[in-house]
Amino acid sequence: GKDRVFNTPLCEQGIVGFGIGIAVTGATAIAEIQFADYIFPAFDQIVNEAAKYRYRSGDLFNCGNLTIRAPWGCVGHGALYHSQSPEAFFAHCPGIKVVIPRSPLQAKGLLLSCIEDKNPCIFFEPKILYRAAVEQVPVEPYNIPLSQAEVLQTGSDVTMVAWGTQVHVIKEVAAMAQEKLGVSCEVIDLRTILPWDTETVCKSVAKTGRLLISHEAPLTGGFASEISSTVQ
Incomplete structure (x- = not known):
């Protein structure tokens, strides 16, 4: 309901920061950024807070229950603010996982694995998949292993x-x-x-x-x- 799924002000650092706070308490947090192009205001929250929380606290605290979703990549008429692929920025950062699916079937299994993983994850969703043909995705939960090509x-x-x-x-x-x-x-x-x-x-x-x-x-x-x- 509204207590668990809600809109926020259009402030990326606030969205991710709020998610970090929820995750630190032990709850599952899924923060959605409208476009990956706008994730950069939250860069400090992701790189210096979420990714380093476990290391900085000596494993007393962590943000492992945090998953960040964001539409990613180019698509027709996207222009400069709706076409970027920023995965390389985060690939330099230990403490987080970065996942990009190729299809709806893959997206569900990988997203569930991100949510269940004990590390903060960034889940980039190719924009073109939103306009792709329908794929038969099982209703029941299933997982696709992370870090496995x-x-x-x-x-x-x-x-x-x-x-x-x-x-x-x-x-x-x-x-x-x-x-x-x-x-x-x-x-x-x-x-x-x-x-x-x-x-x-x-x-x-x-x-x-x-x-x-x-x-x-x-x-x-x-x-x-x-x-x-x-x-x-």
């Missing part, structure tokens, strides 16, 4: 890694590469950005010998650079 297609020539919307892009590219060039692509959905599944990715690259990463990001400092440097 999924191999969507096995291959032998090149490993292709993506997350969120770009997973659908590389699946199309993989099909074209096979049809037109005879190139066998292994397609991996990373799903969790922090902490990411290094074992699955490195095992695949050891097999194929090549790695291609596709993501929505500015030219410099994207999370793909972290993956490529780790693999090398």
